[in-house]
Amino acid sequence: MLRYFSFRTLLIIGFALVALTPSAALVQLRYGLAGLTIKAQQQQNQASDWSNAVQQSQEQALHLERASRQLLILPEATFLNAAHAAKARLETAQHIFSQSHNPLLMQSSEGIHQLLAQITPTAKIKKAQANALFSQLSEQLKKQDRLIEQQLAEQRRQWLEEVSSKQKQVDMLAILSPVAALSLAILMAVMFSWPIGQLKRQITQLAQGQRGQSWHLAGPADLQGLAKSLAELDLRLVQLEAQKAQFFRHVSHELKTPLAVIHEASSLLQEEVLGSLNTQQKEISAMVQSNVHTLRQRVDALLAHDAGRWLSAELVIAPLALEVFLEQRLQQWRILLSKKLLTIHQSGPATQSYADHAKLGIILDNLLLNAIRFSPPHGEINIRFGQTGQQSWLEIQDQGPGVDSQDSEFIFEPFHCGPAPEGESAGSGIGLTMARSFAQLMHGDVELIPSPAGACFRLHWQLQGHS
Incomplete structure (x- = not known):
């Protein structure tokens, strides 16, 4: 009616x-x-x-x-x-x-x-x-x-x-x-607010990446018209994301295949399979191979960032023991830690948290990789974690040179690369962007907080499992 x-x-x-x-x-x-x-x-x-x-x-x-x-x-x-x-x-x-x-x-x-x-x-x-x-x-x-x-x-x-x-x-x-x-x-307020509340929840879900929702609404004519427009927008987003996924697959193939060929060719030249090279030729071959490797990293990072941001935005919240989860992520970096003789110090209570495991893992990997890359040999990485109210938090602090004040405003921007550590190539400039994007999806954030030495990044997210 x-x-x-x-x-x-x-x-x-x-x-x-x-x-x-x-x-x-x-x-x-x-x-x-x-x-x-x-x-x-x-x-x-x-x-x-x-x-x-x-x-x-x-x-x-x-x-x-x-x-x-x-x-x-x-x-x-x-x-x-x-x-x-x-x-x-x-x-x-x-x-x-x-x-x-x-x-x-x-x-x-x-x-x-x-x-x-x-x-x-x-x-x-x-x-x-x-x-x-x-x-x-x-x-x-x-x-x-x-x-x-x-x-x-x-x-x-x-x-x-x-x-x-x-x-x-x-x-x-x-x-x-x-x-x-x-x-x-x-009664009139409930009759009016219920369809508006339903529409608001569905718009929130749409913003969080849920597609293909049922937009059938029992409400006034103008709200039904709005719901119809949102249903068309939802369908259009589904189509666009399908097209984008297809575009990513094509880009991945079209870019990675020639890069792989160039990489193999430069490797053959570097290994002098086709004949010996003089010093200048070796330098040029090494330069080609290094830039191919860097370009491939940039392409992989771009595809991973966009695919992760748009195609996997829906959260899968599950309980986790934060201390155990952190230890599992550290196991993947033991070789790099041993290579630079770095020591990990963890402090925090045994905490039961709730998060999207995959996205939290990507965030931790990016923060840990930054800390490892910028830490000096024989340095220490301090990891602190805990809960405050309805939020879990985690801090990772290294003993590196820290973040320059001029770069601190831009480090979370896509493809912004600060000075590379000595002896290493510049990063992709996308890791911290991905970390912040995924943290915000979990109703949290990644921030650079002041530190007397090195850089300290703080991650916090909402305990959505309680709601």
């Missing part, structure tokens, strides 16, 4: 829903209070009408009784007309109760009407009968008065209960309205 709306549209809808939730509660409260006000006004008017009616009934009952008694003493038309008029006004006053839709008041009014039907203003009615009828009428009117008070009290009680109930609703709305608005806001 979200795919039919843009992020902006969904954001507007979300804000509208969050704003409408308390607004709807306020509207409901307004109509509820208006209903209570109208009902209170109606009850007030009804109470006034009932009070006036019962008061008028009692007054007309007194007029009826007075006129009837006067008629018994002196049968004149004036008293007869007054009695009939009082009776008619009494019946009219009781008419409001007959139409009140209140069963008790309707029953009371019906009883009074029955009594009035028995009271006939005439001089022939007996005094005892008249006394009994008027006594019953007076009693019925008193009962009606008490009944009205009870009904009005009951109505007030019911109204107060409704007011109390409405107050509880108001209190509940005061609590639920912000809770509902906050819940809705959180």
Whole structure:
């Protein structure tokens, strides 16, 4: 459903829903209070009408009784007309109760009407009968008065209960309205942030070298459009890396084959297989062979750097015992260490770390090779390692001439070659670049740190195995 709306549209809808939730509660409260006000006004008017009616009934009952008694003493038309008029006004006053839709008041009014039907203003009615009828009428009117008070009290009680109930609703709305608005806001935030977070994770994985991901996204239309563009970019990167891998293979063959031929030819000349050489010819032959060897090293380093950087960027994190791993890497350099009579000093606790074994091995090989090449004969190489927080670290320090201050800013640049050690050819200029690239892939770095003597390189990387 979200795919039919843009992020902006969904954001507007979300804000509208969050704003409408308390607004709807306020509207409901307004109509509820208006209903209570109208009902209170109606009850007030009804109470006034009932009070006036019962008061008028009692007054007309007194007029009826007075006129009837006067008629018994002196049968004149004036008293007869007054009695009939009082009776008619009494019946009219009781008419409001007959139409009140209140069963008790309707029953009371019906009883009074029955009594009035028995009271006939005439001089022939007996005094005892008249006394009994008027006594019953007076009693019925008193009962009606008490009944009205009870009904009005009951109505007030019911109204107060409704007011109390409405107050509880108001209190509940005061609590639920912000809770509902906050819940809705959180829901909308989750609905928006989840696809964004998913997209962010996939972009991070894409940057780390993971290719061919599924870019299907359940989210707004514009985010789906972005995911589609990233899917096309992912596919394009896969194609480019395949083309680059193929290019590396072709370059490797096209460059290494003629270099191998030149190297073999120069070796034959150097060994005087085709005839003896004079001194100048030997120097030229040695120069050719040396430069072929250097060029081949440069080509191998370039291919290894680019292949390692682009084709093997995905990390394979696994646990390792740092001290044991370091000892295994040193075994490969024992011949060079023995040749220069170098001593290795290691210091650090037995540390359980996590890293990409292949990339960490390449980093250590490059740092160790630099330390061996620049160390003087009978020198020492100090290796320190340990953990700080969520990072492992390792330092390799030699006793060589160190790094010139002018070169320290450029030693990690590709193909930057500093002064070569005495008696050795210049390096490829790619080893430290590869070391830093692989360290950064493991969320770490390789740095040149200040040292009183020689050069000291510090490697650190994130313990990703804990996450």
